[in-house]
Amino acid sequence: MAGPDEPVVRALREDLLLAADLGAPAVRVFPGGQDVEAGARRLRAVAGLCAESGVRVLVETHDAMPTGAAVGRLLDAAGVPEAAGALWDVLHPWRHGEEPARTLEALGEHLAYVQVKDAISATDTTPVPMWEGGVPLDECGDLLRGFGGWVSLEWERTWYPQVAPVEEILPGAREWVARFSA
Incomplete structure (x- = not known):
């Protein structure tokens, strides 16, 4: 009989294999619930495949x-740092009241990837150009000085079709990276 984790683990295995075929270093996942033990079991279940394929699972905030x-x-x-790490989306911890320094401390050695973006406010997550919203971008940037992992802009025009095209947003993202990568 199949266990309760089997469909999730099967889908994650398929995603990991696809990522390996594409040469991608990681697969991003959203936590599907608050059950830490279930999530840890699922990550441990794919740890061997992660080691074989060279692809990590990154759990997004x-x-x-x-x-x-x-x-x-x-x-x-989960206890499988070679297989699983963290993706810090700077919006979500902040909008849930967690200060950026606390987020970074909590993620610690797990941190592998950072997504930056700005939004109108903690209650209105409509994307806006960098420094036009409420996300503490400068504080996040200062904390990330020396970070050796990936940093990218996340622009969600698919979910917010009224916002500017990404081409108009990229200069601000480039400026953010230049400011905090030195």
């Missing part, structure tokens, strides 16, 4: 685990 504290607990419980 999102959905049911929007803070660094929540994702950090999950990754600590």
Whole structure:
């Protein structure tokens, strides 16, 4: 009989194999619930495939685990740092009241990837050009000086079709990277 994790693990295995075929270093996942042990079991279930394929699972600060504290607990419980890491979406921990320094501390050695973006406010997540919203971008940038992982702009025009095209946003993202990568 199949266990409760089997459909999730099967889908994650398929995503990992596709990523390996494409040469991608990681697969991003959103935590599907607040059950840390279930999430840890699922990450441990794919750890061998991650080692074989060279592809990691990156759990984003999102959905049911929007803070660094929540994702950090999950990754600590899984205990497979070679297979799983954290993706810090700077919007979600902040809008849930977690200060950027606390997010970074909670994610610690798990941090592998950072998504930057700005939004109108903690309650209105409509994307806006960098420094036109409420996300503490300068504080995040200062904290990330020396970070050796990936940093990217996330621009969600698919979900917010009224916002400017990404071509208009890229100069601000480029400026953010230049400001904080030195």
